[in-house]
């Protein structure tokens with residue numbers, strides 16, 4: 001992959017800023033909801049602090065409902081130069097919806113973006129990383145620049161259909177904090193960091209791309225924030241480019257094609 005000069009690989013660190021949206025939709029109990037609420041109350045501020053320390057701007061995939069519920073938090077993220085991208089309205093599973101209901105989720109979420117942030121999102125990530133059979137058409141018809149949900153490549157690529165183009169910033173379940181630290185609590189902080197460092201070392205060796213996904217309510221809890229700090233510190237030593245999703249998508253579309 002062609003890389004910006006002086007950089008050895010692309011590291012897409014992104015955050016799914018779900019807050020308690022998924023728990024509200026599922027009608028979970030107040031404690032489960034409080035774990036989600038930890039994101040906007042505590043986790044996000046720790047994450048933003050770390051990004052500030054390293055001078056990084058990145059992407060927060062955010063449900064429309066979270067933008068409406070926490071407008072001041074979302075505005076604070078955007079004012080720092082981070083990108084807010086779309087992540088459903090109430091963290092729905094799109095594969096369970098009829099096309100008209102899925103379109104409605106995009107409508108109300110884009111309205112929340114316009115009302116609170118005054119822009120339409122460039123990027124999209126499907127909640128639970130599940131597309132419906134209509135999601136691609138919906139993204140193309142609404143002129144999204146990129147999606148970050150598919151798992152069929154290790155490097156970004158351009159998907160073309162009916163004369164329209166969508167940049168794919170691929171992801172990987174293994175490079176997500178949620179399954180290891182929240183869903184299954186199957187691994188220590190140290191083990192997770194070691195695995196992720198191995199992945200960035202591999203991306204460095206092959207001069208490629210790697211995407212790591214975190215959730216402020218997860219990585220922002222206690223000493224887990226050190227995983228983020230140590231990861232960024234290591235990546236910068238290896239001269240990674242760590243931009244926002246929109247920057248990678250534009251780069252791939254206009255400069256980075258093979």
Ligand SMILES: [Zn+2]
Pocket residue numbers: 016018087091127128
């Ligand atoms: Zn999510």
